[in-house]
Ligand SMILES: C[C@H](N)C(=O)N[C@H](CCC(=O)O)C(=O)O
């Protein structure tokens with residue numbers, strides 16, 4: 470099964486409502502999609518989210534990386550020697566993890582097809598159903614409470630609340646949500662780097678003192694500030710999850726050696742796809758540290774790949790794969806089934822896509 474062509478296209482999917490974090494506001498998913506064809510007539514699909522404020526990857530940079538650096542390295546290689554294909558992909562250029570992720574995902578789709586099995590089974594086959602949280606954007610407390618009530622009515626048992634925009638209001642936000650939905654629902658909060666270390670400690674301790682029952686706090690401080698992250702981890706009871714601080718397996722190893730966080734958030738757009746995400750899982754297994762699988766604003770192609778990874782690995786215990794649920798429509802045929810909070814991983818070969826429209830390419 471030799472790689473014959475790599476095509477790049479775009480997908481645009483409006484969100485149900487604007488997605489707001491401490492870093493950005495987005496109204497629609499505008500991602501890059503990849504289609505890899507082989508000499509045997511097989512087709513693999515991938516997707517990259519240009520999340521410039523987190524990964525530094527823009528649409529143009531992703532397309533340029535794939536067409537100018539990755540594609541020339543891969544054409545003619547045989548999927549049967551998957552290790553060689555992965556080594557060539559991941560050494561084709563530095564950074565540009567989202568562009569690499571799109572190609573890596575399409576290659577894993579082909580890898581599954583080559584071996585006649587759904588990818589999650591080839592990677593471990595731990596489970597074929599996972600339960601995701603849903604994100605509540607950072608807005609005025611009243612609006613967030615209303616959005617939380619709606620999410621609970623849809624059956625979500627865990628909400629991921631965006632905070633970190635104006636620190637003093639954050640406690641009010643969480644209090645308002647707790648008052649609105651009670652204590653049967655788990656709340657995880659994500660500051661997206663919005664606090665300074667001492668400010669984070671103060672806010673989180675106040676949340677603890679008020680009994681707001683926070684399951685975990687995601688990336689309270691700046692991504693590069695590993696010492697600041699450790700300061701927070703050492704000084705609050707709420708478990709700290711490293712997100713923007715961990716892109717590579719080396720980042721994960723350093724964070725865990727330092728004991729700078731209690732948990733790691735794996736996202737394919739940060740790792741450059743499944744190949745390196747598996748290495749982070751191994752690092753986390755060594756340290757017995759549980760992981761979250763997360764996503765950027767991604768549609769069903771790359772989130773299906775993340776779901777396969779989560780289905781394979783028991784070290785992934787927390788699921789934040791709500792990208793498709795935030796969308797107002799689903800233009801992708803096949804792949805995982807996103808039934809609100811319940812995600813079912815397909816039993817078809819590879820990632821399980823069927824007839825993705827050529828109009829994207
Ligand atoms: C969509 C997902 N639930 C999420 O919240 N991801 C963010 C980054 C999303 C983005 O800005 O594209 C995160 O975990 O920080």
Ligand SMILES: [Mg+2]
Nearest residue numbers: 659687688712
């Ligand atoms: Mg996050």
